[in-house]
Amino acid sequence: MKLKITQKHLQIITTAGLFICVIAIITQLFPTKNKFKYQFEIGKPWSYELITASFDFPIYKNEQEVAEEKDALLKNYSPYFKIDTNTVNTQITKLVNEYMQQNEAAPLFQDLIKKKIAQIYSRGIISADEYNELSKNETQTINCVYPNKFTKQKNISEVYTPKTAYEEILKDAPELLKTYNLNLYLIENLKYDSTTSEMSKNELLKNLSLTSGMVQTGQKIIDRGEIVTTDLYVILNSLRIEYDKRK
Numbered sequence: 001m002k003l004k005i006t007q008k009h010l011q012i013i014t015t016a017g018l019f020i021c022v023i024a025i026i027t028q029l030f031p032t033k034n035k036f037k038y039q040f041e042i043g044k045p046w047s048y049e050l051i052t053a054s055f056d057f058p059i060y061k062n063e064q065e066v067a068e069e070k071d072a073l074l075k076n077y078s079p080y081f082k083i084d085t086n087t088v089n090t091q092i093t094k095l096v097n098e099y100m101q102q103n104e105a106a107p108l109f110q111d112l113i114k115k116k117i118a119q120i121y122s123r124g125i126i127s128a129d130e131y132n133e134l135s136k137n138e139t140q141t142i143n144c145v146y147p148n149k150f151t152k153q154k155n156i157s158e159v160y161t162p163k164t165a166y167e168e169i170l171k172d173a174p175e176l177l178k179t180y181n182l183n184l185y186l187i188e189n190l191k192y193d194s195t196t197s198e199m200s201k202n203e204l205l206k207n208l209s210l211t212s213g214m215v216q217t218g219q220k221i222i223d224r225g226e227i228v229t230t231d232l233y234v235i236l237n238s239l240r241i242e243y244d245k246r247k
Helices: 007-034 063-074 087-098 106-123 128-136 162-169 194-205 230-246
Strands: 057-060 080-083 141-145 151-155 190-192 211-215 220-222
Touching: 057 230, 063 194, 080 194, 087 106, 106 162, 211 230, 220 230
Parallel strands: 080 141
Antiparallel strands: 057 211, 080 190, 141 151
């Protein structure tokens, strides 16, 4: 049985053949044109021909430089914590209802307890894990965001963890006071605000530049026999990055 090839079939075959040829040509030419074929090390002579910039490209900082500058910028960073101003009243009410009213001597200490707990909550209680994380990152201050959107910056040495709050409330306390499980009423009222914190951090990092200059088209980079210095290494590595991007 013979296949009948029409003009339409010939047209489709021709178009497909041309398309395959074009893809083959691009595959062969494009990678070689944009491939960075040089190997180099600091302190070693350049063993290739003269290299000049065939296009403008930025000089990229190395990872260590970027990391150091990032750390320097983030020294001014203070994370944000929302402060719950209702927690103190809730916890004092629970304490009074559950313990103080059951004790004859309670009225003698109610005012003392209320005042002491109010002072602690006004400074803020943060979880031990978050406090340790702040200390590990050498964070000096935090921003406390109040319900009315007012923000106050505090040194982390001012705020408590549940444990340090408990220790503080028992300082110079009467013996009777120490018989109560006051730690049950000392809970975190400072909660990490991840959204505002990340926005603030990103705003700081906008000032971080990943480059330290430009190489202009036609500018000499290095010639055969020249030693690859630290500065030349950075430029050559930047050229390699640009080749990869363009590829």
